[in-house]
Amino acid sequence: MKLPTIPELFEQADCLHDEAEVLAAFDRMAAAITDRLADRNPLVYVVMNGGLIAAGQLLPRLKFPLQQGYLHATRYGLETNGGELAWKVRPTDDMRGRPVLIVDDILDEGHTLAAIIDYCKAEGASAVYTAVVVNKLHDRKARPEFKADFVGLDVVDRFLFGCGMDYQGYWRNTLAIYAVKGL
């Protein structure tokens, strides 16, 4: 069977959450994060690459003092199944005694966030919080009942793209969230 081109893949995909739904989810997340962290001087870390859009949407909605950095940990590459986690860039700030908020696009199986949480705790963070645009609903989580502290939307167990999530490196650059046809 002939594989769809990258433009065809977009045209054939199912839109699961449109722009308005995603923007409303960012509003809710930012309000919840503000309630929890506004007076705690957090370090906010974006997980590259997927967390880029989420951070770009959330940070301007967080109207309180914070510092921001980035890290890069990846385990999917161009595949639709995850493998070993590879750290490409580790956090550089001194996080001892500070609350850290990790921002990413998706909590899928959770191996990525679990490793990042462990790393930040080992570096002395006083607490580690996680914020994801989507939580994928299935029973394959890395840790039983693993949940992010701040979740925009729960999504079905399909391969997604948009709002930071990529298919073969493409289509991170939408606000709406899509599922690949047939996956």
Ligand SMILES: O=P(O)(O)OC[C@H]1O[C@H](OP(=O)(O)OP(=O)(O)O)[C@H](O)[C@@H]1O
């Ligand atoms: O919950 P998990 O099953 O661990 O998957 C979630 C992670 O997978 C994606 O990153 P990816 O490995 O594709 O790296 P990238 O964002 O740099 O493409 C996504 O951005 C999350 O960081």
Ligand code: HPA
């Ligand atoms: O469904 C997904 N789509 C894109 N990237 C991902 N990384 C983990 N799960 C996904």
